Amino acid sequence: MQIHRMYAYNPRLAYLAEEDRYLTRKIAPTMTFNVIGTGVNGQEHIRNTLYEGHATIKGIYDPHPNSQKAAKDSFAAYVTDRELVIYQTLEEACNDPEVDGLIIATPNYTHIEVIRTAAASGKHILMEKPMATTIADAWEITQIAAKHPAVFQIGLQYRYKSIYTEAIHEALERKSIGEIKAITITEQRIPFIDKVHQWNKFSEYSGDTLVEKCCHYFDLFNLFAASRPVKVYASGSQDVNFTEFTYDGKASDILDNAMVIVEYANGIRANFMLCMFSPMFYEELVLCGDQGRLKVSESQDFLTEQGVASSMQIHCGESMPARISTPKYPSHIEALGHSGATFFEHRNFVDNIMGRPTNTATVADGFWSVVIGAAAQRSIRTGEPVYIKTLLSENGITAEDL
Template sequence: MVSETNNNFYTGFFKSDYLTEKDKYLFSKTPPKYKFNVIGAGMIGQEHIKVTMLEGRAKINGIFDLNENSIENTCHFFRQQYPGNKLKVYDTLESACQDSEVDGLIICTPNYTHVDIVKEAVKSGKHILLEKPMATTLKDTWEIKEIAKDYDSIFQIGLQYRHKPIYTEAIHEMLERKSAGNIKNISIVEHRVPFLDKVNQWNKFSEYSGGTLVEKCCHYFDLLNLFAQSRPEKVYATGSMDVNFTDFYYKGTKSNIIDNAMVTVNYENGIKAQFQLCMFAPMFYEEITICGDGGRLKAYEKEDFLPINGDRTYLEVLSGENGTAKTAVPCYPTVIQGSGHSGATYYEHKYFIDNIEGNYKATATVEEGFWSIVVGEAAERSIKNGEVINVSDMLEQDIYSKLLE
């Protein structure tokens, strides 16, 4: 039915400027139901603006950021991309959160600011989409989890990788269809270029990012946790800073983030998982392999910057005599896939609004966000001290014992 289509999606493929409004039916634009404010107007903030406006049921009402250059750049981007739409710039975080015209807040500021911003945001009672990672320390992550526990509105964590085409299909095959039987082990690989530049280069310092395995790799630990369907029990990791930013200083402080690692996770239900990271590869490459007692799934996504035509994604399920085999090229429509993180951010927003409307869709919960940080923090500690980290001991030391004080 036309009434159920996303007209912004249609206009991404077809020209309609030659039509007057009275001649538009497929291309007519339904006024958005919701207004969102974006807290943090950097690169990721612009991605959230883009997918909100593309999805169409909401629009971006305004932005707040402490950096004048980010505000100016995002306002310029907004004027160019969405002529005729107004973008409000707020003077304070409080005013951005408390605006009565706004239905939801999208928080995408640097990691170390999240806990303080959340404390202000929840006063509004508005729906919240908080970018990953939830925070940079176990203490702050636990505090956000407790704040959100009884929150009446939607509180979603931006672990959107689970909505990438390869992982969406892997979830369907392994957790819904049980195509490979009972999962026994899981492996994820990420090879990519170094961390990109950020305002004040905060992502080059563990103090502000939480460390590489928290900042970037919480996505993959969320996926490992999701496929394992269990709590992590023990974590062992090796890693180091071998290539990237080894001589990088910012305002007199030397960068201290790792650029490669191997992480092993044992889960309470017996499933074993591993994660391999290399951040000095000339590409973006992700691969997941899941082995069960009835088969194996493998999927990958790649961007190698080469002028050679080829599939950017691939998925296979091999079940032997237990069932059919499958190969596929998981993808979304071009306009969605190109909107950010292989289309995952678009579906993150789509499901955010679905949940606001009471049409439940599975998205990353605050509880799941917390456990993604638990694995990342355990891995960072294991690298530092060279020991296997018992997760329950770590939580007892950092969280539970302090609750009794």
């Protein structure tokens, strides 16, 4: 019988004794994770691990007292019979023999250092996107992962948003629009929110906006194109956000709007439009195939009380019925973060550990999403198109390495 987390965690049913729980029982976890970095994203990982239920959390490593406190609160909302362990060093957190997996959610520029220690533990790894801020570091992580004896998953979880899960099903599995020829993604949203020490305001620490945030969309490009990028053109600038922002005497230098075009080896063309000074969250994917057009979108405008509004439209002219729907997960799953995508990322992390087939982002997926972001950033700086082969060879990576 299906598990009903909605009832298991319902405070109105908290009075029930364990022996009286059947529909409301919780899953008995069979594996244990530690979380490295417990800012806003690490806390989301703690909540999702515990709510998903097949795994539990033992402890965390994060040097910041506020983040330690927030992690304890997230943990205590689900686990009341023990305390969250706060490790004093990264090495201790990575090498605890009672722990099966590590979730790495530290700032982007720290991923490379953290992974050198984390991977040496041989434990299962779920590592946040972007895997690194530069192609050189992303390549080093790819090499580390190739020798890793356990699961190595990248946190590109947008593919589990309900709109993209449905788009994958329709376009790639059901082939509803025939052969995909062109891809467009748009994101319009509010500026980057505050972070611990404001690392996301500086390209040096984040990799800049097209690597930091937009790797999610480039991963979707790569997924739908099912090919390798050949050439990238981009234009962008910092026009509105953080133009007067400084931290530790240093001025912010991140893009807040951009347009990116990617050409793929199989002839598919993709474009991306970003604007980060919109008073809402809006994202949209349009796929044009030789048999039809698919559009999905997700919008949160803060005006209505309905939360995130989502939609999918598939038009196939005279050959098939058009379909218009509103893909959603139950609201208690969506409330766990990123429209429910993080919950499914965790379910699939557990499945990967159990050896079950999944479509989670691999290290290669993580690498190629960084490559497109870095190429676009380069194109913006130089005003020239960037050939991926040249960019990779500058980093000592040849076709034979891939």
